Amino acid sequence: MTTNTNVQTKAARRKLNLLELAGEPKNVSKACKIMGYSRQHFYEIRIDFQTYGAQGLLDKLPGATGPHPNRVSDEIEKTIMDYCLIHPTHGCLKVAQQLNLQDIHVSSGGVRGVWQRNKLTSKYQRLMRLEQYHRETNI
DSSP states (O other): OOHHHHHHHHHHHHHHHHHHHHHTTSOHHHHHHHHTOOHHHHHHHHHHHHHHGGGGGSOOOOSOSSSOTTOOOHHHHHHHHHHHHHOTTOOHHHHHHHHHHTTOOOOHHHHHHHHHHTTOOSHHHHHHHHHHHHHHSOO
16 A cells, blocks of 8 residues: 555545544534534535545545646657657757657657656666667667
């Protein structure tokens, strides 16, 4: 079990304890004061618990799920990776400019994002990838 899931289960257990404590004395204000929650937050927790059950007590992370909507397409990503095999010493701005000349529109940030996903942010890493590529290919 990872630390992140540990934190989530502890937070869910704390919220469940709040709901149980509010149910015993029938005093929401007192339970919220003891547990350190606002009454507004208590009512949100109670609605989530009534609607979704125990899963509603887990914290939901904001943001996009899956790949980011503005991420470059797979074809452009493959083109960037192929270009980096030919010119591994070029920086992200130079790669973006050269690809724009070939009518492939991508920003330098897009190139850097592709490199980060493939662990190629440094020139050394790109050179090591080139060396590994040549070791694997037969002449």
